[in-house]
Amino acid sequence: MAADQTSVIEVRGVTTRLGGVVIHRDLDLTVRAGEVLALIGGSGSGKTTLLRLMLGLEVPAAGEVRVFGQRLGACAAADLAQVRHRWGVLFQQGALFSSLSVFDNVALPLRELKALPKGLITELVMRKLAQVGLAGADALKMPAELSGGMVKRVSLARALILDPQLLFLDEPTAGLDPASAKQFVQLVQRLRNEMKLTVVMVTHDVDTLFALADRVAVLAEQRLVAVGTLAEVAAQPHPFIRNFFLGHVAECAEDSIRSYRESLTRAPLAA
Ligand SMILES: Nc1ncnc2c1ncn2[C@@H]1O[C@H](COP(=O)(O)OP(=O)(O)OP(=O)(O)O)[C@@H](O)[C@H]1O
DSSP states (O other), X not given: OOSOOOEEEEEEEEEEEETTEEEEEEEEEEEXXXXXXXXXXXXXXXXXXXXXXXXXXXXXXXXEEEETXXXXXXXXXXXXXXXXXXXXXXXXXXXXXTTSOHHHHHXXXXXXXXXXXXXXXXXXXXHHHHHTTOOGGGGGOOGGGSOHHHHHHHHHHHXXXXXXXXXXXESTTTTOOXXXXXXXXXXXXXXXXXXXXXXXXXXXXXXXXXXXXXXXXXXXXXXXXXXXXXXXXXXXXXXXXXXXXXXXXXXXXHHHHHHHHHHHHHSOOOO
């Protein structure tokens, strides 16, 4: 659970319009330091758009989004750049550059940031690859040679190469088979503890929620219809929530979540 209640992201009174259509209406949401907050909602409910607002890639029609206290869209370019270096993003498809090796993909943010000595870049990249469970020899591979699980790990290494405090995950387990999804979730859980990360993730996957989420925010009908722990949210009568947790409500109890997470911790973390 979040040890520190300081807010990392504040969404206040946010209304979003895209192509003349209202996507969000008057959203309020706080992401607390150290927590994993999951965004769930039906297809087209505006989860990715909310993530994009938090990344400053969309601008709200009304209201404001603050990350580390900086109001996105209203702060100086230098302040925005500083805030951006404090977060990492894992996009849904991994978004690796197909013409670059694993090493060069992971090194990219370091090279963009400043002129670092070659030896230091090598050291940082190799250390990060090891941290996400990849072998040294994987650094030379091209994205086309990687399994789906490896693509996710390389993308995660790139998202974490600047040692951010905040990590955004868009459907982290989408497209992975159940075993790879489980291993990836274990990895995120371990890194989250090691790096003391605050995590915002969009997911459709109940197992990923059970494994990682401290709190869940539910988008429906342009609004946040519930925000709370899994047990609190799963108890809500909203039809989307009823349907989403169908057959899983008992598993959302705190004791069940705790023992599920302990079982994941005990399982070996295969590469
Ligand atoms: N650039 C755009 N212009 C107009 N409408 C858009 C644009 N981008 C997204 N939308 C619409 O906004 C709504 C919310 O999209 P968004 O991708 O945020 O939903 P989502 O909850 O992430 O969906 P999914 O789970 O299917 O990925 C959808 O109805 C989508 O068609």
